[in-house]
Every structure is written in structure tokens, then in C-alpha cells.
Amino acid sequence: MTQPRPTRRRRATGWLALAAGLTVSADAWSIPQATEGLCDVYADTRLCLSGPVSCDTCHLGGPPALNPYGEALHGELPTDAEKDPEVFLSALEDALRATEGYDSDGDGISNLEEIQAGSKPGDAASVPAPPGTCSQEESDVASLPEHGYDTCRTDYAYLLRKVTIDFCGHSPSRADLDAIRTAEDPDGLVDETLKACLDSEHWMGKDGVLWNLANDKIRPIAALKAGDDPGPIPLGDYEDDYALYVYSMIDDHDVREQLTAQFFVKRVDGTQTTYELTNGSPTFFPLTALQTIPREQRVGLLSTRWFLVFFTMFTPIPRTSAAQAYRSYLGFDIAKMEGLQPVNGEPVDYDLKDVQADACAVCHATLDPLSYPFTRYNGLGGGPKYDEDRMDGFTATEGPQIANTPEAGVLLGEPVADLVDWGRVAANSDAFAQNVVRDFWVHLVGDAPTPDEAEAFERLWQDLQVRHTYSVEAMLHDLIRTEAYSVP
Amino acid sequence: MSRELFALILLLAPVGCGSDAEPTDPTAPTATPQTPTDPPPTVVPSFAPHVRFKGGAVYANDLARGLELDRDEVCLELGVSDCATEVHKVALGGVDPYDGGVYKPLPEAPVTAPIALDRIAVSACSLRAERDFAAPSSAAFYGALAQGDTSTEARGSVVMALYDRLLLRNPTTAELEAVVGLYDELDGDELPRRWSKLACIAIATTTEAAFY
Numbered sequence: 001m002t003q004p005r006p007t008r009r010r011r012a013t014g015w016l017a018l019a020a021g022l023t024v025s026a027d028a029w030s031i032p033q034a035t036e037g038l039c040d041v042y043a044d045t046r047l048c049l050s051g052p053v054s055c056d057t058c059h060l061g062g063p064p065a066l067n068p069y070g071e072a073l074h075g076e077l078p079t080d081a082e083k084d085p086e087v088f089l090s091a092l093e094d095a096l097r098a099t100e101g102y103d104s105d106g107d108g109i110s111n112l113e114e115i116q117a118g119s120k121p122g123d124a125a126s127v128p129a130p131p132g133t134c135s136q137e138e139s140d141v142a143s144l145p146e147h148g149y150d151t152c153r154t155d156y157a158y159l160l161r162k163v164t165i166d167f168c169g170h171s172p173s174r175a176d177l178d179a180i181r182t183a184e185d186p187d188g189l190v191d192e193t194l195k196a197c198l199d200s201e202h203w204m205g206k207d208g209v210l211w212n213l214a215n216d217k218i219r220p221i222a223a224l225k226a227g228d229d230p231g232p233i234p235l236g237d238y239e240d241d242y243a244l245y246v247y248s249m250i251d252d253h254d255v256r257e258q259l260t261a262q263f264f265v266k267r268v269d270g271t272q273t274t275y276e277l278t279n280g281s282p283t284f285f286p287l288t289a290l291q292t293i294p295r296e297q298r299v300g301l302l303s304t305r306w307f308l309v310f311f312t313m314f315t316p317i318p319r320t321s322a323a324q325a326y327r328s329y330l331g332f333d334i335a336k337m338e339g340l341q342p343v344n345g346e347p348v349d350y351d352l353k354d355v356q357a358d359a360c361a362v363c364h365a366t367l368d369p370l371s372y373p374f375t376r377y378n379g380l381g382g383g384p385k386y387d388e389d390r391m392d393g394f395t396a397t398e399g400p401q402i403a404n405t406p407e408a409g410v411l412l413g414e415p416v417a418d419l420v421d422w423g424r425v426a427a428n429s430d431a432f433a434q435n436v437v438r439d440f441w442v443h444l445v446g447d448a449p450t451p452d453e454a455e456a457f458e459r460l461w462q463d464l465q466v467r468h469t470y471s472v473e474a475m476l477h478d479l480i481r482t483e484a485y486s487v488p
Numbered sequence: 489m490s491r492e493l494f495a496l497i498l499l500l501a502p503v504g505c506g507s508d509a510e511p512t513d514p515t516a517p518t519a520t521p522q523t524p525t526d527p528p529p530t531v532v533p534s535f536a537p538h539v540r541f542k543g544g545a546v547y548a549n550d551l552a553r554g555l556e557l558d559r560d561e562v563c564l565e566l567g568v569s570d571c572a573t574e575v576h577k578v579a580l581g582g583v584d585p586y587d588g589g590v591y592k593p594l595p596e597a598p599v600t601a602p603i604a605l606d607r608i609a610v611s612a613c614s615l616r617a618e619r620d621f622a623a624p625s626s627a628a629f630y631g632a633l634a635q636g637d638t639s640t641e642a643r644g645s646v647v648m649a650l651y652d653r654l655l656l657r658n659p660t661t662a663e664l665e666a667v668v669g670l671y672d673e674l675d676g677d678e679l680p681r682r683w684s685k686l687a688c689i690a691i692a693t694t695t696e697a698a699f700y
Contacts, residue, residue, distance in 0.1 A: 134532060142532040146525060148657075151534045161656075165542060165700055170549040174656045212583055215591035222586040446540050488534050 032340035032362055033085050034058065037092045047115045047451075055337050057120055062337065068104040069111060069122025118451025128451060145181075149488035156186035159486045163194050166444055167209075169202030194480060198473055204250050205273040206242075213439055214245040217301070217328035219310065226288035226305075235380070236306035237289040240282050243267040244301060247275040249472040255436055256427035256470050259329055261300040264291055293377070297386040299423040301329075303377060305384045312379030316394040316402055317351050322371035330412075330426055331435035334363050339431070343369045343410045350405040351398050372409035373419040433461040437475065445484045456482040524648075525658040539699050541597065544572035544580025547605065547698060551612040554653040555688070556628045563611035571611065576604035606693055613688035621681050629688075633680040643668045646684070650691045667691065 035055065039048035047053055055062050058070030066074060074082075076095035081088040100112035104121055107114075109128065111121035117128030134142060134152035142152040149155045157177045164172040172193075180186050203209050220238040222229075227237035243265040248257040266282040268274045281291035293303045301307060302325050312318040326332050332339025342365035347355040355364040378385045387393075394402045408417050412429055416422045426432055437460045442448055449457035460479055468474035479485060542550065548571070552559040563571035572580060579600045584590040620627035624634035629649055632642040647667045651659040659667070667690060671683045691697065 134535075138532040141528060141530055144528055146528050147531065148527065151532045161700060165546055169546055170553055171546075171656060171700070173553075174652055177656055212585070215583055215585040219589075219591065220586050221589075225586070446538050450536075452536070484536065484538065487536070 031063075031082070031085055031088055032337055032342065032366075033089055034092065035337075035340070037089050038096065041093050041096050042115050045116045045118070047118045047120075052339070056123070058122060067122030068106070069099070069120070071122075072099045072102055072104045072111070118454055151488050154481070154483075154486040155488050156180045156183070156190065158488045159190055159480065160186075160193060162485065163190060163197065163480055167194060167197030167203050168200045190480070191477065194477060198250070198476070199272070201273060204246055204275075206239075206267065206269070208246075208273075209443070210246045210249055211242050213443065214242055217245070217324075218242060218306065219324075220306075221310070224310070226286060227283050230286075230288075234286070234288040235309045236304070236384075237283060238306040238310075239267065240264055240289075240291060241301055241304050241306050243275055243282070244304070247277070248300075250275070252471040252473055254470045255464075255472050256432070257300060259300045259302060259423040259427040259432070262295050262298040264304075292384050293386055297377075297420065299419045300427075302374075302419060302423055303384075303386075308377055308379040308384040310379075312374065312377060314379065314381045316375065316391065316398055317368070317371050317405060318374040318377070318379070319367055319371045321374045321377075323367060325426070326370060329435060330429065330431040331438060332431065334367055337363065340366045341410075341413050342366055346410075350402050351394075352401070369410040372406050373411075373416055373422040375405050376407050377419060430461070430465075433465045433470075436472065437461040437464060437479070440472070440476065440479060441484075444479060445482075449484070453482070453484045456484065523658070524661045524664045526660050541581055541699055543593075544576060544582055544604070544608070547580070548572035548608055548612075550654070550697075551608065551692060554692075555612055555616040557612060557615060561615065563608040571604065571608050576600070576607070579604045605698055606689075609689050609692040610685075613685050613692055616688060617681055617684040620684070630680075630684045633684055636680075638671065638680050640668055643671055643683070643687075647687060647691075650688055654688075654691050655694070655696055 035052040035057070038057065039052050042048050047057070056067070058067060058073060059065060060067045060070075073092075073095045076098045077091050078087060081091055100110065100115075102111050103109060104111055105124040105126075107124040107127050109117075109119070114121040114126070114128065119128050120126035139152045141147060142150045149158045157180055160172055160176060160180050164170065164176070180189050183189050197203060201208060205211070218238050218241045220242075221231070223231040224233050224235045225231045225237060225239075226234035227239060244261060245258060246267075247253060247265040248255050248261070264278050264280070264282045266276045266278050268276055279295065281289075283289040283291075289305070291305050293305075293308075297303065302321075307321070311321040311324050315321075323334050326334060326339060330339065334340070340363060342362075346366075347361060347364035347368035349355050349368075353360075355361060355368065376386055376388050376390050378387055378390055388407070391403050391405045408415060409422065410416065411422050411425050412431065414425050416425050434457075437457065438448065441457060441460075445453075460475060460482070463478060464470060464472075464475045468478075548562045549559060551557070552562050560570070565571055565575045569575050573582065578584050578588065578590055578594065579598050581593045581597070581601075583593060616628065617630055620630035621634040624631045627634055629646055633646065644664060647659060647664055650667075651657060651663070667687050670686060670690070671679065674683060674686075676682070
């Protein structure tokens with residue numbers, strides 16, 4: 001099929017636009033609404049299946065430089081669009097429609113086809129995956145016993161081997177592989193194996209698979225550890241955080257407890273590691289390991305001693321804490337301009353950090369209202385505690401206006417009264433379910449879902465929310481049956 | 489990974505061999521198969537290969553199970569620290585969150601990864617051979633060779649057993665002949681012992697043994 005290409009005149013205009021794009025200031029082309037605006041128009045396409053697109057859909061890596069697709073859009077937008085987000089958004093759909101027939105990146109596939117298939121229309125290296133179907137002849141050859149794995153459909157020996165390695169930490173025996181090849185119910189055998197391996201130390205023990213999935217969320221530092229094996233400056237025991245994280249993903253527990261739990265979890269070592277729920281602090285001595293937040297103010301992993309002393313520290317408005325929570329549990333890295341949902345009237349700049357400057361406000365209009373619910377939780381300097389008057393303690397150093405910082409904020413466009421509300425809204429969001437499934441998909445498949453795998457990914461996180469009532473173990477029984485995992 | 493490499497791995501992947509052994513427990517070996525299994529002339533490559541490195545811990549676990557060694561003795565640096573889960577942990581796809589701030593496996597295997605992998609295989613294979621040659625009557629793999637039988641048949645049985653336990657499949661005819669024939673290319677002292685180690689190392693360091 002012949003792909004429509006920009007005309008010579010349009011290409012010339014595009015190059016001029018690119019040159020202009022390279023010379024404008026970063027803030028002028030930092031239009032965070034664009035990532036959502038594009039997906040408002042293309043909501044049902046694979047490109048937008050996991051939420052707003054990334055900046056590099058239109059930019060060369062990141063703003064301000066435009067890639068060929070951004071360049072084409074720029075050529076269709078009114079000249080004042082780059083200065084005024086409202087003008088930009090109102091003209092965006094027409095510009096998108098006007099460029100649908102182009103092949104901006106010259107890879108032989110039109111922009112619209114790429115968007116529908118989930119590849120990037122401004123990156124020639126990003127193209128829709130070829131359809132993974134076998135011909136009848138290939139299917140016949142692949143199913144021969146001497147072929148090894150059957151590459152045309154789910155191969156149960158392959159699946160059993162992957163499940164045993166991934167969840168139990170070792171390969172199956174030859175006898176196991178031979179048995180499943182002749183089993184009447186290979187599906188049942190795989191299920192039994194997965195069920196057994198989900199209780200293995202490799203999977204749920206200390207330093208096991210689940211534990212290590214939390215490393216980047218908890219960010220432990222041995223030198224600051226309290227409790228067992230303390231470091232030289234014991235400030236908190238992050239093993240409480242790991243225990244809650246693992247607990248939320250075993251035995252059909254509700255994974256949302258990561259952000260809603262008002263209890264703690266104690267790890268009990270033994271031949272088989274177990275995790276016990278406790279309403280009080282898992283440890284009472286030394287005091288540096290004591291969990292001190294009252295039950296009604298607890299917000300799962302967002303109010304543990306470690307989270308508060310390590311991420312909030314002495315900060316009046318703990319933007320680092322909010323950004324870490326947003327990144328870890330909802331998958332939005334504000335530093336990469338992900339998940340920007342600016343709030344009208346923000347940022348107010350209660351701590352006089354000049355966040356209203358154009359280059360700063362791009363992110364802080366989202367980040368600051370995201371952070372306000374964290375302001376009543378103290379970290380260092382007085383120890384972890386909930387204090388509704390906490391901001392009064394900063395007037396001497398930050399000025400009297402700091403006391404006006406509200407506890408209420410906005411998360412994902414929804415007002416939240418406090419951090420408990422923040423945790424509830426976050427845990428019930430699509431972004432949270434997507435992030436949970438994405439963590440396991442990346443771990444078990446090896447890469448983030450490709451455009452061809454987007455449909456299976458979407459089904460998994462939607463089922464996690466409803467059919468599996470937020471049970472990770474139930475979700476995993478489905479994940480291992482996806483084509484990405486079970487077909488060699 | 490290229491389609492060609494994945495095709496190679498598929499070619500070498502476990503095939504149904506119809507072993508006569510009765511599966512008992514998950515760690516029990518099957519009876520050693522006696523004939524190689526050759527692949528079909530054509531192979532259908534995967535359309536979306538997701539071939540992955542086992543990682544140091546799983547690799548060492550597999551060597552321990554395959555060679556009938558205790559996991560703790562597979563490979564110890566200076567006789568003290570585990571190669572896979574301590575000394576070479578990060579190089580082999582592990583993490584070091586508490587002291588090193590390595591929260592996720594490295595995105596690319598470092599240049600030391602294959603060296604570390606070889607280190608583990610050499611240690612485990614050497615230990616298995618030394619143990620078998622020290623007590624031939626209770627040997628797991630090399631009893632016949634340790635008792636002086638270096639015939640092609642004896643070596644062939646060893647290769648069949650190593651493929652069965654380490655790669656979970658039969659060798660092809662070409663593979664069988666290559667490893668058996670390695671003996672004839674060696675010279676020097678203690679050929680049976682050295683061949684036993686080298687045959688094991690050759691099989692345990694294949695792409696197929698390290699990836700899944």
C-alpha cells in the first residue's frame with residue numbers, strides 16, 4: 001500500500017518548523033497537556049492503551065526539540081499555539097487529523113497506522129510488530145516432537161520450565177518435562193506447579209522475587225537501618241516496608257493494601273518464611289525501629305517510619321515523598337514529565353521556592369497539589385509523627401505564608417482531603433493496577449508490553465481490579481497464560 | 489536476541505524423548521537415555537522470542553541439582569563466599585539494594601558476566617569429577633571412567649547423562665560425537681579425569697544452559 005507522504009512544500013515548512021523548535025525555549029515547548037490531548041483524540045488506539053503517551057511521541061527524547069511527527073504537527077498548528085496551551089489544545093485535534101496520512105518518520109507506515117498499532121509515528125525505529133501467526137506448514141513442523149519447543153502455540157514443556165525457573169528458582173527435572181508432554185491435563189499441572197512455587201522461598205522469602213520488586217520503591221540503605229543488623233546511623237527499619245509489600249501480594253491479599261493498610265506486617269523467618277499482620281509496631285525496641293504513626297493516619301507504605309525519615313526528612317512540603325509515591329505506585333515519573341495533570345491556580349508557592357516560574361510550573365502545577373497531603377507527616381527532626389499543625393513549625397525558616405499550606409490536595413484530577421484519601425484514590429486508580437501488572441510483566445516477560453501485547457496487558461490489569469479482586473496470585477495464573485509468556 | 493540465535497536455542501531445546509523412567513520426586517533424574525535425538529531439517533523460529541538469562545542464583549541452583557551437589561558447595565570464592573549470590577551477584581543479574589544501591593538488575597550484562605558464569609561451571613564440574621574419581625563405586629557420573637573404562641561407549645553414556653541432567657534433553661548425534669571425540673584431542677596426564685571436567689564444562693557453559 002502506498003503511504004501518503006508530505007508534499008515537498010510541506011516538508012520544507014516542516015524543516016523550518018524543526019529549526020524553530022530547536023531554538024525556542026524549553027518552557028515554550030513543554031506542553032504537558034499534549035500527551036493527554038493526543039490520547040483524548042486517539043483513546044481507543046494501542047498507543048494510548050496504557051494512558052497518556054510519553055513526550056518522545058512528538059519530541060526528540062524530550063522537549064523542546066521536535067521529532068519528524070512533532071514537526072508535522074507543528075506545521076499544522078496556529079502560530080500562537082506554542083505560547084498558549086488553550087489554543088494548542090483547541091487546535092490539536094485538527095492538526096492530528098491533518099497529519100494522519102503522512103508517514104512522518106519515513107518508515108513506510110502512515111502516522112495513523114502507527115498510532116493504531118501502538119508504535120511511534122516520529123521514530124523510524126519504532127514500527128508495528130509483525131503479526132505472529134504461523135502458516136499451516138510451519139505449524140505442522142513446529143508441532144513435531146523432535147522440533148523441541150512448539151513455536152506456534154502454547155508449549156507446556158516450555159511453560160512449565162519458565163514457571164519453575166521464575167517462581168521456584170530452578171529448572172524442572174527431566175521427568176517433570178516428560179510428564180507434562182504426555183499429561184491429559186497439562187494446564188492443571190502448570191497450575192499446581194505455580195501454586196506450589198508461589199509459596200517458595202525464592203518467590204516470597206527475604207530477598208526473594210517479591211521482596212526485590214520493592215527495592216526501587218523502598219530504596220533501602222544499610223547505613224541507616226534500625227532494628228536487626230543496624231547501620232551506624234539507625235533511623236528506621238525498612239524491613240517493615242518490605243514485609244508489608246510482600247504480604248500484599250501473597251495468599252490472595254488485596255494488593256491495594258500497599259497504599260491503604262492501617263496495619264503493619266511482621267516477617268517470621270523459618271524453613272518457610274511467613275508474614276503476620278499486626279496492628280501495633282512490628283518492633284518496639286530499639287526506639288529507632290518503632291512505628292509511630294497512629295492507626296487512623298496510616299497509609300500503607302506511604303507512612304512507615306522508613307518512608308518518612310528517608311523521603312520526607314526535614315522538608316516542609318515533601319515533594320520528594322509525593323514524587324516517589326507517584327513514580328513507585330502509579331508509574332508516573334514527574335522528572336520525565338509523566339503523569340502531569342496541572343491544577344488550576346497551582347503552584348501557589350507556599351515555601352517561596354519560585355516554583356511559579358514558567359519552567360518550574362510545568363511540573364509543579366501537578367506536583368505541589370500532589371504533595372500537600374504529605375505535609376502533615378513529619379520525618380526527621382522530631383521523628384515520624386502525624387501533626388496537623390506541622391506547618392506552623394516552619395514559619396521561622398520559611399516565612400509566615402508556609403502556615404497556609406493546605407493538607408488537601410489533588411491526585412489524578414481528583415480532590416483528596418488528606419494522605420489517607422490520597423492512598424485510597426491512588427489504590428483504586430487504573431494507574432495503580434497498570435503499575436502492579438507492569439512490574440510483574442517486566443519481571444516475567446523481560447520487557448514492557450509491546451503494542452502486540454497491549455491487549456493482553458489491558459485485560460490483565462482490568463481483571464486484577466474486578467475479576468481477581470486485587471489478588472496478585474490470581475492475576476499471575478492468567479499472566480503465565482498470555483502469549484508473551486507461554487509461547488516460545 | 490536475533491531470530492537466528494533463538495532458532496538455534498529452539499533447535500537445542502528439550503525434546504520429548506519418551507524416557508522409561510518413572511517420575512518419582514521433582515529432583516529425581518530419569519534413567520539415562522541411550523540414543524541421541526536429532527532435530528528436524530527445518531525449524532520454525534519464534535515470532536516474539538523472550539529468551540532470558542537465568543541469572544546467577546538459578547544457574548547455580550540448576551548446576552547443583554543437575555550434578556547432585558549441595559547448593560552451598562557449588563562455587564565458593566576463597567572457600568568462603570558464594571560465587572553466584574555474593575561475589576558475582578550483580579554481574580550475574582542480581583541486585584545489591586542495601587549497600588550498593590543497585591535496586592534492579594543491570595540493563596546489560598557486564599563484561600565480567602561470562603567470566604563469572606564460567607567460574608561457577610568450572611567449580612561445580614571440577615567438584616563433581618573429583619568426587620567421582622575419589623569414590624568410583626558411589627560416583628554420580630564418572631564411575632566407569634574412574635575405574636579405567638575410557639571406551640567410546642563409556643564416554644557416550646557420560647555425555648548422555650550430562651545432557652539429560654544439565655540441558656534436560658538428549659544430545660543430537662553431532663553433539664554426542666563432538667563431546668565424546670574431545671577425549672581424542674587431549675593429551676597429557678589424567679586424561680579421563682580432565683575429559684570428565686571438560687565435557688561437563690562444555691555442556692554447562694552453552695547458551696542453552698545459561699538462558700531459558
